[in-house]
Amino acid sequence: MLQLIATDLDGTLLAPDHTVNPDTAATLQKLEAMGVKFAIATGRHYCDVKAIRSVLGIRAYLITSNGARVHDPDDVQIHAENIEPELVRELTQPEFSAGTSLSLYLSNEWLIAAPNEDLMKYHQDSGFFYRVADVPNYDGEDVGKILYIGEHAHLLELETRIRERFADELYVTFSALDCLEVMAPTVSKGHALTVVLGELGIDAEHCAAFGDNLNDKEMLQTAGHPFIMGNANPRLVEALPHLPRIASNAEAGVALKLHELFGI
Structure with missing residues (x-):
């Protein structure tokens, strides 16, 4: 049973115009009501993603600046790494x-x-x-x-x-x-995801992850159930050729896959 969903934003969870699809938000809210946890993992700034999380209407962990910052659902910073x-x-x-x-x-x-x-x-x-x-x-x-x-x-x-x-x-x-x-050299979404998994006491095998670009590579390698978007950067597909591809962000591919995975 999947307990944690980690997802990138641009090119993945968000629509091509970089906004929240209402149906995607409703899907995440339904899963949260079932007890599923979430981590939003993105290159965006923490202050930016905090507002997007509010639009999604879920209590997600925030992995931002590609893992240089991690905040819990109450906005407590639990991990930070800076460039020298x-x-x-x-x-x-x-x-x-x-x-x-x-x-x-x-x-x-x-x-x-x-x-x-x-x-x-x-x-x-x-x-x-x-x-x-x-x-x-x-x-x-x-x-x-x-x-x-x-x-x-x-x-x-x-x-x-x-x-x-x-x-x-x-x-x-x-x-x-x-x-x-x-x-910084030790920063990645994958390393930050291990921080979140540790905080929650969840094994990587009970985590699904979604991404579309090269900064998602380590996160996809960390999660037990990784998925690449249909609109993914070809270099990511080439780097991880064995991973399953799903529908594009224009088709709300993450929401469609979550419906399939959870039978909702």
């Missing part, structure tokens, strides 16, 4: 940030180097938004995630340069084709 400040200061310089929209995720704030109104579409349900700051001169403290947004081809080159320069000093992944994300 000197690495933040180096990674925010033009050598790495040129050609991208650069952001920093702090515990309670989102700093951006220059306005980017295109990002508004991701925050319709939460209302959480950035503050423009002098990011290249920020001291590097309290940074859970560095986010570079840009053209995929450019980000692929940037990914290679960061890996070559820093090797195992950082965890580097994509949350979308246009989003390259950098965290």
